[in-house]
Amino acid sequence: MPLLGGAVWLGAIAASLIGASAYPLLLAPGIVARSLTVTHGHRRLLGALVLAAVAAVTITLLRHDAVRGSPLADLAARRGVAELTATVVSDPRTVPGRAGPQAVVRLRVRGLTARGRRLRLGGSVVLLGDPSWEKVQLGARVRARGRLVPADDPDTAAVLIDVRRPEVLAAPDVWWRASAALRSSIRAAVADRPPEQAGLVPALVDGDDAALPAAVEEDFRTTGLTHLTAVSGTNLTLVVGALLLVARMAQVGARGLIVVGLLGIAGFILLARTEPSVLRAAAMGAVGLFAFAHDGRQRGLRALGVAVAALVLVQPGLALTAGFALSVLATGGIVLAGPPMATALGRWLPGGLAEAIAVPTAAQLACTPVIALVSGQVSLVAIVANLLAEPLVGPATVLGLLAGVVGLVWPWAGHLVGTTAAWAVAGILEVADRGAALPGAAIGWGSGPLAVGALAVLCLVAALALPRLVRRPPVAVGLALVLLVVLLGLPGRLWSRSGSWPPPGWVLVACDVGQGDALALNVAPHQAIVIDTGPEPDAVDGCLDRLGVRRVPLLVLTHFHADHVDGLRGALDGREVDAIEVTPVLDPPGGVDLVRETAASARVPVRLAPYGATRRVGAATLQVLHPDLPGPVPGAGDGSSANDASVVLLVEEAGVRLLLTGDLEPPGQQQVASLARGLDVDVLKVPHHGSSHQDLAWLASLRPELALISVGADNDYGHPSSGVVRDLRRDGAEVRRTDRDGDIAVVADGPGRVHVVTGR
Known part of the structure; x- marks a missing residue:
C-alpha cells in the first residue's frame, strides 16, 4: 500500500508539471507489461504500481482539461x-x-449569465470584491457580477474581479x-484575554488564525510549532x-x-472547514492513530498508503503542495522512526x-528537508520546543x-472555561517566545537541489x-548537551570573537562602497539578494567576495542614479545572477x-520590480511597497x-523585519506611509544616505531598533x-554608518532582535 500511494502521488505530480504532455504516459501499462522479465509476483506488483500511477495521471489530466474547457475559462480568456x-x-x-482593501472568497459556481446566455454549470472561481463580502457566511448561495480573468491555479476556472456588494440568495444550511x-x-470565550492568547486558542481548536498576531506566527515558524496553528492531524486526534x-x-x-468517532471526524471537518488541507489533516490524523498500536508500523504504513492514494485521486492539486508533503512525511516519520526511537x-x-x-x-527529521526547501532554514530548537509545548496542546485544545460549546448556552460559563484554555496557551506562547530568542534557534540552509539533497x-x-545511540543514557545526554550548546549560540559567539567574516547568522550586510548604496541580503549559503551596486564595480565585487557570495537569485536596482548602478558589472562578475529588477521610472537615461x-x-534578464507582490526567495520574504506604477515611464530625463x-x-528574514528605501525623499516617503499604515520595522536602511531631506515623523513612526546609513567618508553633500x-x-x-564602520553586518538574535558586527 505505501508503494501504491507513492505511485499515485508521483503520477499526479508528473501530470501537474507537464500537463497535456503527460498523455503518452497512459501507454505505460502495455509497455511495462511487454518488458517485464521478473517473477510473477513482482510482475503483479509492478503492474499494480503502474496502473495506480496511470490512474492518477488520467484523473489529474481530465480534471485540468475540464477546468480549461469550461465556459468560465473561455470567458475569462476574453x-x-x-x-x-x-x-x-x-x-x-x-x-x-491598490484601490484599498478587497475581500477574497472562493465560490462553487451553479449558473452563469453572460452575453445574453444562461448556463447551468459547475466550477470553482475566486472572487475579489468589495470588503462587504467578508460578512458573507460560508455555505451561503449568492449572486455576483464582475469581470472574469484567467486564474493561475489549474483547479480554478477563473478569477472574478471588480465585484460590488454581495447579493445573498439563500442562507447557509443548518450544519454550516x-x-x-x-x-x-470559541472566539468570544477568549475575547477578553491578551491578543496572543485570544488569537491562539481558536487557531489550536479549528485552525481559525485570523486574529493571531504576526509576531506569534514568526515565533512559531522559528521554533517549528507552526503545525499547531494550522489544521493538522493533531487537532483531529485531540x-x-x-x-x-x-x-x-x-x-x-x-x-x-465507532459511530461516535465517525461523527466526531465529520463534525471536526465541518468546524475546521471542508477545504483540502482539512481533509488532508483528518486523513493523516487517522493514520497516526495506528503508529504506536500493536503491529503499528505495518498497519500505519498500509493506512498511510491508502490515505495518500485516496487524497490525491480525489484532489490531485494536493500533490504539489508543501502542506501535503509535510503531512505525509511527518506521518511516515512517526510510523517508521517513532516506535524504534521510543x-x-x-x-x-x-x-x-x-x-x-x-x-x-x-x-521533525522527516519534514526538515521540505522545510529547508520552502524556507531556506533549519530549526534546531523545534524538537525541544515541541516536547515542551506538547503537554499543553491537549488541554488547550x-x-x-x-x-465554545458551553458558551453557546451559558456565555459566562464559556468565558470561564475559555480563561483556563488561555492559561494553557500562555505556556505554549512562552515556549515559542523563549525558543525563538535563542541565538541558535534556526540556521540558514540552502534551498537548492544539492543543499536539500544533502540535508535529506x-x-x-x-x-x-x-x-x-539514545539507548545508552550517557550518549543520549551528550547529544542533548551538544544541542543545548548550539542553541545557546556558543559556537557562533566564539566564531564572532575570532574576527571571522561574515559573522554566523548574518541577515544583511551594508557594503562600504563609498558614496553610494550596495546591500547584500543573505538567503542561503553562498547566495544573496543584492540591492544596488554602488558607484564602482571593484568595491561591490570585493564586498560580495568577502561574504562568499557565488550566486545572486535576485538583484534589485532601486533607481538609475550612478551611485546605485555604476557598480553593476562588479556584482555580475564571476557570479550566477538569475534576474535584475528595476524601477519603472527610466530616469536618468x-x-x-x-x-x-x-x-x-x-545575458541576465531585466524586469520591473512587481509592486505589491510578496515572494519567498530562499530564507527571505520580500514585498515591493513602492512605486505603484503599472508599467515603465520615462521620468523627467535629467535624473x-x-x-x-x-x-x-519590505523584507522579513529570521524573525527580523527590514525596510530598504533606496533614495526615497519626503513625497515618496509619504506615499509609502499612506500605502503601508502602521509599518513597524526592526532595521531601517535610512533613505538617501541620511540626507536632511526626510519626513522625520515617518522615520520615527517606523520605530527601528537599528538604522543603517550607507555613505562615503568626507563626501561633498553633507x-x-x-x-x-x-x-x-x-x-x-x-545608528551605524559605513563611512565609520566599514561593511556593516546585521545579525539576527531572534524575532525582532539584532546586533551589529562591523568590518572594521
Whole structure:
C-alpha cells in the first residue's frame, strides 16, 4: 500500500508539471507489461504500481482539461463580464489592494449569465470584491457580477474581479450555521484575554488564525510549532479522542464508539472547514492513530498508503503542495522512526516520556528537508520546543472547544472555561517566545537541489542512527548537551570573537562602497539578494567576495542614479545572477542604458520590480511597497525624478523585519506611509544616505531598533545630516554608518532582535 500511494502521488505530480504532455504516459501499462522479465509476483506488483500511477495521471489530466474547457475559462480568456450564481465554499478574508482593501472568497459556481446566455454549470472561481463580502457566511448561495480573468491555479476556472456588494440568495444550511456559531463562540470565550492568547486558542481548536498576531506566527515558524496553528492531524486526534473518552465514560459500546468517532471526524471537518488541507489533516490524523498500536508500523504504513492514494485521486492539486508533503512525511516519520526511537529511549526513561520525545523527533527529521526547501532554514530548537509545548496542546485544545460549546448556552460559563484554555496557551506562547530568542534557534540552509539533497541524507542517517545511540543514557545526554550548546549560540559567539567574516547568522550586510548604496541580503549559503551596486564595480565585487557570495537569485536596482548602478558589472562578475529588477521610472537615461547594456552582455534578464507582490526567495520574504506604477515611464530625463521612484522593499528574514528605501525623499516617503499604515520595522536602511531631506515623523513612526546609513567618508553633500542622526538616536535607534564602520553586518538574535558586527 505505501508503494501504491507513492505511485499515485508521483503520477499526479508528473501530470501537474507537464500537463497535456503527460498523455503518452497512459501507454505505460502495455509497455511495462511487454518488458517485464521478473517473477510473477513482482510482475503483479509492478503492474499494480503502474496502473495506480496511470490512474492518477488520467484523473489529474481530465480534471485540468475540464477546468480549461469550461465556459468560465473561455470567458475569462476574453475578460468578459458575467453574472454568477454560486455557493460560498471558503471563509472570506480581506487583503490589501491598490484601490484599498478587497475581500477574497472562493465560490462553487451553479449558473452563469453572460452575453445574453444562461448556463447551468459547475466550477470553482475566486472572487475579489468589495470588503462587504467578508460578512458573507460560508455555505451561503449568492449572486455576483464582475469581470472574469484567467486564474493561475489549474483547479480554478477563473478569477472574478471588480465585484460590488454581495447579493445573498439563500442562507447557509443548518450544519454550516451551527459550525459558524461554534467558531464564533470559541472566539468570544477568549475575547477578553491578551491578543496572543485570544488569537491562539481558536487557531489550536479549528485552525481559525485570523486574529493571531504576526509576531506569534514568526515565533512559531522559528521554533517549528507552526503545525499547531494550522489544521493538522493533531487537532483531529485531540478533538475526536476527547469525544471517545466521554463516550467510554458513558459506557458506550464498541459499535457505538465507532459511530461516535465517525461523527466526531465529520463534525471536526465541518468546524475546521471542508477545504483540502482539512481533509488532508483528518486523513493523516487517522493514520497516526495506528503508529504506536500493536503491529503499528505495518498497519500505519498500509493506512498511510491508502490515505495518500485516496487524497490525491480525489484532489490531485494536493500533490504539489508543501502542506501535503509535510503531512505525509511527518506521518511516515512517526510510523517508521517513532516506535524504534521510543523503544530505545524506553530502556531507561518512562514509556510516556520516551514516546513524547520520539514523536516530535521522528516527525521533525522527516519534514526538515521540505522545510529547508520552502524556507531556506533549519530549526534546531523545534524538537525541544515541541516536547515542551506538547503537554499543553491537549488541554488547550479540548478546553477551547469546550468553552465554545458551553458558551453557546451559558456565555459566562464559556468565558470561564475559555480563561483556563488561555492559561494553557500562555505556556505554549512562552515556549515559542523563549525558543525563538535563542541565538541558535534556526540556521540558514540552502534551498537548492544539492543543499536539500544533502540535508535529506543527513536526516535519514540520523533517523537510522538515533535509536542505537539514545539507548545508552550517557550518549543520549551528550547529544542533548551538544544541542543545548548550539542553541545557546556558543559556537557562533566564539566564531564572532575570532574576527571571522561574515559573522554566523548574518541577515544583511551594508557594503562600504563609498558614496553610494550596495546591500547584500543573505538567503542561503553562498547566495544573496543584492540591492544596488554602488558607484564602482571593484568595491561591490570585493564586498560580495568577502561574504562568499557565488550566486545572486535576485538583484534589485532601486533607481538609475550612478551611485546605485555604476557598480553593476562588479556584482555580475564571476557570479550566477538569475534576474535584475528595476524601477519603472527610466530616469536618468544614461543609467538606464548602462544597466541594459551590462545586463545584456551578461545575458541576465531585466524586469520591473512587481509592486505589491510578496515572494519567498530562499530564507527571505520580500514585498515591493513602492512605486505603484503599472508599467515603465520615462521620468523627467535629467535624473530629478529618480530618487522618489526608488524601489522600496519590505523584507522579513529570521524573525527580523527590514525596510530598504533606496533614495526615497519626503513625497515618496509619504506615499509609502499612506500605502503601508502602521509599518513597524526592526532595521531601517535610512533613505538617501541620511540626507536632511526626510519626513522625520515617518522615520520615527517606523520605530527601528537599528538604522543603517550607507555613505562615503568626507563626501561633498553633507551626508549624513547630524540632525537626522540625532533624531534617530533620540527615538531609540542604534545608528551605524559605513563611512565609520566599514561593511556593516546585521545579525539576527531572534524575532525582532539584532546586533551589529562591523568590518572594521
